Amino acid sequence: MPPWSYPSALWKDLTATIWHHLTRLVLFLFSPRVLTPGTSGQQLDGDTNITPQPNIIVDKNQSSVFALIIGIDKYKNTDHFTTLRGAVNDATAFYKFLLDSRDKCGLGVPKSNVLFLEDEDATRDKILDAFESHLLKNPRIPDRGDASMILFFAGHGTRVHAPNNLISQDEMVEGICPVDERTSHGGKYVHTIPDYVLVHLLRELCEKKGQNITVIFDSCHSGGMGRGVGQARAANLDASAVPPELDSHLWMNQHPPPDARLSTTSAKTHVWLVACAANESARETIVDEPGQHQLVRGRFTKSLIEHLRTVDLENTTYLELLDRLPAWSGQTPFCGGDRRNRLLFDKKYPPTGRSAVSLMAGDNDVARERTWRVSMGVLAGVVPGTEFNVLDRDNHTVCTLVAQTVKIEETILFLKDGARPDVVIPENARAVVSDWKNNKMIMRVYVPEGFPHVGALFPTRRLPLQQGFVQATSRENAQIALRIPEDDNDSIVIERFTTIILECEPEARFPLSPRNAVLQLPAALNGIAHFNYFLERRHGSAPLDGVSLEVYRLVGNFPTREPDRRFGQNGNLVIDNQVLFKSEYGAKYGIIIRNVSSCELFPYLFIFDPTDYTIAGLYSPHSTTDPPLQSVVGEVTIGIGGQRALEFTLPRGMKKSTAFLKLFVTTKAIDIDWIQQEISPFDTDFQGRPRLAMSREVFQDTWDALTVTLTMTV
Template identity: 40%
Template structure:
């Protein structure tokens, strides 16, 4: 079924597809195919932008982690091949494929070939992977013993640490059939064949949706998948909010979802209410205006935010004229209706026309101030640098501007956004008991453990490290209070629970300067909420800085109404090692 979709709908050449069915889906064949067809395939350019799709439907398990491997709740998840627990030609029992082995292979593929990887799992736990057929369990027993050196040749000594400059720790976008404690359901089709309910609903959506602008998150939130009985499909990954088949590009606008489900014979229209998955956290206010576009990017009409929650808004048509809204139409903010930042530039500023163009598309989110005392931001030049100053806090940023100043507005926006979130803190209703700690590690992936001699490297909100290629560290998020969010893979427990990043089956962090660098500085920023909310939009990845959301004044608080939140900041400094003989 999935191969037919690839060939008929995406027009993928048959030579690019490897299908392992039934008896062919052995452990050895699965692992070798991941390496030869994906990681080491000479027909796929290295460091390119190919989209890599992996689909798995079958069994799996969730078992106790090997003693040497630290894993969430002490458990790992496994894909179970067709020959699982059988004996191979050498007389050894065939093991399942642990999550840390699959994760390492996906990481190698991302590093060598492309980071545009989509992994679709139609299986239980969406990690632990068994499925029910017509509500009858087909679980794989979870009493397996996993040798600690299993697949050592795949993960040993192959860049097990992640650079602190890495933009995302997720090597792929994951679409999973259900949650960690659920079972993926199967059903018997009219022709007598058995298939997964998740797959049977997902593929029609993939065929209908304009995949060049629809995100994986938007697909997984469709009613057809949300209403599956007894299973809750999930989506995860650092690029899950990017177009399904254009993962390198940010999504344009947000999907318009009608509040009333239309019949098969009629279209939704602008006189109805629509929901969009952005809210006050991004800066939407009641009255914020959105322009609607059909899948062909043709303008339809304008909507207005009628009610705004933290993570979503309800829109109504601005005009009384009825306009049909086709499925998969999108909305783009055209007027935030919020206070605009005021920027002052000195008389004769040579980049004035670039910073304040007469016709700006999209409309800019700041205006020119007549006097510096009336401004929030002051922009000037000194030598070959642009100086961006924050009037009320006496802080400034200096950037070297390239010869072409066409990107100056976006760069200024990026600096403003960066500084806002860097200094963002809850001063009225903070969550007590949160902490961020850092420790050195010993050992190799996936058996890295805390160095018993290491102390917390973060002191008084600061950490200072000496550049060291071999040194590995991990981050520890501690919580000593009461909340246990259900959305995280490793929830913060009420009795002193923790989340670890960069230890055990997670890849460690490595802090090393680039050749010729003497020092580098940055920040760790931790946001915590007592309900799930998507924070991926905060990340600015395009060059020059490009982000979404309304630009806020420096003193303006995040607009969270229905949830508690907090944030903390740790300053990081990395210095070059002292040369022999120097003081």
């Protein structure tokens, strides 16, 4: 069992900046009933409750789609909310897309799986009740199953003053606006539904029902503007501050789940498509609908649904869909979430694996040659000359492309010499590295004489395509060594010679079934090579001095936890890039990424677990245009205030264990979510991944990296 534990829903998007995009995400979700647009009050029982669900026997293996659609035009408080004209139209259009059959270019979702809330039905109480009845307690959604859950929201968003003692980047919290916000109900003022409440509810949803959650919303939080044609979907900022006790019943007397690993990625499971980036506006426009009068629509939703109806859903990822949307002035749609490289509305990754990346058309005016580009570059280890196989939807190789220009965030590719100049690369093709062209960074593996699996590991003296390791001639020039332990013939001991791991975890044990050794062992070593490479990855000249990673013990209760200044150096437990602490049940921790450099930066934080060689993402920016780490005084928080705190515990029987926090920072946004290694290379489900290497590099932007070692003892 891995040595690190934490609440199973640790969210990299729990930071204050990410909440710009998550606020509407949780409240609503899914129902086994349907509300036809225009009849939304028929399934609600009273003013605040949803009709209880009947007892239903659930097939644990079923994989269904459930959706909650919310569209609000007519807010009750017209002094604070401009009446919208296109939010309900957007919600209705998305509803129709879900229900239309596949031969009509829809998703083919049964009506009984969709709940539609519009206008007067989308009150604060009803939204919260709907979340519980139609999602958390919906017996038709299997617990911890594969059901795909979709949330669509169109309406007003807002920013209000944070409750007292709630740590926030700018003393504000964000929220979605229910239809009755800023009115009185039963003598009580109706507040927004704040982001930290959504965090808690979404965490519960993920823990109970599973990881396959997609969120789409067409709104913004820019403030001060109503949403009319050409205007933004955002409420003004005159709302009352949220009381600290509001919604506290949701998390009182709850305890974190036991033995949830710090390196697991089960928490980072949702994907969201958003109409605009921070400080931008989600605009409406007038469109001509066939056979209808002119309609007001959100331009994001209109374009999104048009593309959803035309793309190959089974072979298109969320990022690929986003790349198809137009770029409007002042409105930049974006996609967030760890699984944004997965196929649309599906928990599975493309059949080629996550190491396959989307292939996009390049600037074909360059030297009058055809070019393509992939979102892998310097930080990924791509070098000039790296070769990529182009795969069609059936994983057949179409041709080979070669890296010509390697930037920090992408690589420009040309056809390899000898390829047919008229080769046709199909739409939705993907590229996977076939030859890294740099043996210097290939992991060297030593095996002693008589090791029984030499043939499985090294079937040829040549380096096979996509293999990230070679046989070392001696222990002295190896990075790891393998041996069979005397007490267990069904496992392999991995001796580590890599400096940073050797000092903390000199050995690991790999359970191995002899009949699976031919397939399992090479894949496992590829995973170990991937782990070691990125753990050791650093910039030779450290150009971004001034970035630090701080770890704090927290005091207080959710959502007002703050650093406990009695520990460490004014609370910071990091000393000489190390954290040494004792295992203590219930102790909560948070992280601050701080920037005092002169550069605005994009941070990417991962946790590396050497016990099982897994890599999990803890934070990545929500926007590709707005750097979260401002220069000189910038900071990003993880687990503090209304965010989900970290917990570090030792499993029973262990006296010491280590993990590594790895922070990459760049001056330009990049896509490196694929660095994550969610499944342990020791797991029989692990399929391996290619080794990434680096030599000559083209630096058009700047990056840097730092590592903090976490060591816990009894």
